Amino acid sequence: MRAFLIIAPDGSLLFEAAGVADILGHANRFCPNADGGAYRIAFAGTQAHRVVHGASGLNLLADHRLADLDPATEWDTIVIVGRGTSEDEGNKVADWVRRAAPNARRVVSICGGAMVLAQAGLLDGRRATTHWRLLDTLQSRFPNVIVERGPIYVRDGPIWTSAGVTAGFDLTLALIEDDYGFTTARNVAQELVMFLRRPGGQSQFSRYVVDLARNPGPIRELQSWILDHLTEDLSVERLAEHVAMSPRNFTRVFSREAGIPPAKYVEEVRLDAARQRLEQGSGSVEQIARATGFGNGLNLRRVFERNLRITPTEYRERFRMLSVA
Structure with a gap:
């Protein structure tokens, strides 16, 4: 069984975190030979309480407060969904992930979570992507990151990053395929009426926002x-x-x-x-x-x-x- 920790900062789109958990949960149905199931999933909130306040006004009750979790604990995969609503929150998550990453087989970000991984130094010298609105910000704030603007997800060694929102679901299917093979990932995709491979290739089709020069002239x-x-x-x-x-x-x-x-x-x-x-x-x-x-x-x-x-x-x-x- 592979233990997944999903970190959901305040202000996240909760269906990102819940969607990843549901996709992984469905994989348990198609891995009868896995010891106790394919995945064990836990949520961690980033506040002083266990309630994650979603962007829509809905709330999620996490299993843990991130501050209570020992970074030395071994996880198969750590997933960061979003980047939080404050600089202080982002700093705390980045610091925890920086210490926890050596004890995890994989570290994954969805959407703006790539900003947290970059802040933690985990993307230095690596290829990565994020929501198309954040691509320029990621590149300018963290010049050592090799920003990929086209793919909906990028794997570079043990670090996986995805583009915005539902691209995280594509990445999750890719994780399942990496763990348990094509057939399991295909079965999960069919059960959830998802594309295992999006038509037209794995592109996030981001709208190119070409800004004008900073200074008049x-x-x-x-x-x-x-x-x-x-x-x-x-x-x-x-x-x-x-x-x-x-x-x-x-x-x-x-x-x-x-x-x-x-x-x-x-x-x-x-x-x-x-x-x-x-x-x-x-x-x-x-x-x-x-x-x-x-x-x-x-x-x-x-x-x-x-x-x-x-x-x-x-x-x-x-x-x-x-x-x-």
């Missing part, structure tokens, strides 16, 4: 201009000419001000525009490719597959507005 003005001129020549040379800089100096200044190289910025805003048109409009892939500066459907498909692991047509089928004919 020519780079921010250029970014706004780019958004209105996606079909024009947006090469580095052309953009550098637009702001009267040499290409080399322009690339350096743009990257510093915007936090992203100019070519990558152009690709992301074009991709974002294409995604919106696929979600909201009925134009063909070729028409959308031309309207967003990709030139043709082949180029658009390549960018989609590289960034989202899915084709434009598959993306439209999954995210198209119901009102679009």
Whole structure:
């Protein structure tokens, strides 16, 4: 039997913690040969009491207070769901996990829990992901983390991290498969009417939030201009000419001000525009490719597959507005 400790900070989405527990609990039904069942699950709250106050107003009564648990206790897997609502809470959880990690076979985070693992130093030099809204924050606050922006979960040695919310369920199925094999994970997925492998690949389909440069000036003005001129020549040379800089100096200044190289910025805003048109409009892939500066459907498909692991047509089928004919 594998002992799981699920740490649920205050303000968590409780269905994340409960969902992980339910998925693991169902695995017990399909592992009759496991000694006492596949998993033993315990919840720990992070407050002075055992009540975890959920973001929705619902509460969960934990089995333990985290402060009462000895970090030297051996757990098969420690799971952190969310990052808490205060800096003090996050510091306490990070400190406990830092001391407990050497005694666990695996340490797992769901959604913002990756911020806690990073704070504990467990992600230094490792690949990791988190909710798409936190990707830039994770990278800027913890530059030693190798942030993966596409996958819904990432495994790097004994550390597993997932993207936001329900991505943690995909990760949990992956843990079951790692522990007890494909057949058990498949049986659990079928029982719970889940995808063992999401259609279109394991991508969180995060909305690219491309921020404008931090400071007012020519780079921010250029970014706004780019958004209105996606079909024009947006090469580095052309953009550098637009702001009267040499290409080399322009690339350096743009990257510093915007936090992203100019070519990558152009690709992301074009991709974002294409995604919106696929979600909201009925134009063909070729028409959308031309309207967003990709030139043709082949180029658009390549960018989609590289960034989202899915084709434009598959993306439209999954995210198209119901009102679009």
